[in-house]
Amino acid sequence: MIISFHYNIGNQGIFHNSIMFVKKALFAVPNSKSLPIGLVARFSSATGDIGVTVNDKTGVATVKLQRAPVNSLNTGFLKNIESTLDSLEKEKARGLILTSGLPKIFTAGLDILELYNCTTESLTTFWTQLQSTWLKLHATSFPSVALINGHAPGAGCQLAMSCEYRIMLGPKYTIGLNETKMGIIAPFWFVDTMIDTLGPRQAELALTSGKLFTSSEALKVGLIDEEVGSEEEGVAKAEAFLSQYATIPGTARKLTKLMIREKTISNLVKNKDKDLKNVIDLITSAQVQKGLGLYLQSLKKK
Numbered sequence: 001m002i003i004s005f006h007y008n009i010g011n012q013g014i015f016h017n018s019i020m021f022v023k024k025a026l027f028a029v030p031n032s033k034s035l036p037i038g039l040v041a042r043f044s045s046a047t048g049d050i051g052v053t054v055n056d057k058t059g060v061a062t063v064k065l066q067r068a069p070v071n072s073l074n075t076g077f078l079k080n081i082e083s084t085l086d087s088l089e090k091e092k093a094r095g096l097i098l099t100s101g102l103p104k105i106f107t108a109g110l111d112i113l114e115l116y117n118c119t120t121e122s123l124t125t126f127w128t129q130l131q132s133t134w135l136k137l138h139a140t141s142f143p144s145v146a147l148i149n150g151h152a153p154g155a156g157c158q159l160a161m162s163c164e165y166r167i168m169l170g171p172k173y174t175i176g177l178n179e180t181k182m183g184i185i186a187p188f189w190f191v192d193t194m195i196d197t198l199g200p201r202q203a204e205l206a207l208t209s210g211k212l213f214t215s216s217e218a219l220k221v222g223l224i225d226e227e228v229g230s231e232e233e234g235v236a237k238a239e240a241f242l243s244q245y246a247t248i249p250g251t252a253r254k255l256t257k258l259m260i261r262e263k264t265i266s267n268l269v270k271n272k273d274k275d276l277k278n279v280i281d282l283i284t285s286a287q288v289q290k291g292l293g294l295y296l297q298s299l300k301k302k
């Protein structure tokens with residue numbers, strides 16, 4: 001039995017409320033003992049750009065990004081992702097599967113419209129939100145899996161790398177930090193994350209060329225952990241990965257994860273202002289603005 005309803009992500013305690021709702025509904029159903037185990041609750045953000053499904057049996061939340069057309073990350077969308085993560089922390093989710101509800105695209109990365117023709121003020125708001133959302137995702141208490149069911153360029157790759165395990169649907173989609181191809185530079189914390197994932201040698205090769213890897217290439221260098229042939233297979237693999245943590249004490253797991261990620265996290269925490277200044281200096285320069293304009297045009301011309 002599946003119960004669907006809408007809930008405002010901005011509200012406090014969504015996870016608890018969703019479970020309470022499910023329990024109430026369960027008790028309202030005659031012969032509820034015969035209901036299948038693993039009741040599922042669904043809700044979505046007020047703007048509908050994020051769908052959340054919580055499995056009542058495992059406590060695993062599936063978060064689907066669904067900001068049409070390409071899940072590009074603008075300030076509002078990043079804020080909703082952060083609120084969703086906050087709610088899942090508050091309600092002690094047991095795991096996260098981060099995926100896309102759109103066909104063909106995991107996320108197209110940063111919304112280039114936030115970078116093009118921006119003001120220092122709007123770029124500051126945007127970049128500060130990006131830093132904050134990423135810090136939350138990178139340090140979640142619960143284990144996380146990116147189920148990459150479409151293209152994941154730029155910050156899409158960064159979101160995926162911040163999850164603890166990556167499963168990618170093959171063979172058509174690509175993933176990578178492609179900033180140099182656009183004439184810009186990946187920020188140092190993207191670089192740190194890629195080094196943590198691939199090691200310095202492969203990270204240097206990938207970053208300097210702005211390489212977008214196919215799923216099988218990504219598997220070979222360790223950018224993803226598994227390649228699957230269907231979304232169903234991906235979900236099953238993600239659930240299997242998360243289920244191994246059911247018997248591992250949560251605090252030990254979380255502290256171990258944070259110990260390993262501490263250097264990369266604190267590098268950004270300590271250097272947030274410097275990072276922002278780098279971004280403002282680079283992005284607002286006439287040369288980069290011109291390049292971004294041409295890049296946007298090339299996307300629209302396709």
Ligand SMILES: CCCCCCCCCCCC/C=C/CC(=O)SCCNC(=O)CCNC(=O)[C@H](O)C(C)(C)COP(=O)(O)OP(=O)(O)OC[C@H]1O[C@@H](n2cnc3c(N)ncnc32)[C@H](O)[C@@H]1OP(=O)(O)O
Pocket residue numbers: 069070072104105107108109110111112113151153154155156178179184185186187188278279282283296299300301302
């Ligand atoms: C010492 C000094 C140090 C200095 C350090 C400086 C540090 C500076 C840091 C600055 C860093 C900036 C970091 C950026 C990271 C990023 O994420 S950049 C974005 C990377 N993403 C991309 O390049 C993706 C571009 N898009 C695509 O390749 C394709 O659109 C797609 C493969 C995702 C999907 O293809 P398809 O399905 O064919 O759809 P399209 O027709 O291409 O697109 C539909 C629609 O969406 C628009 N769009 C696509 N991507 C974006 C995007 N990222 N942002 C905004 N809009 C996007 C596209 O234009 C189409 O619009 P229309 O429908 O035509 O209007």
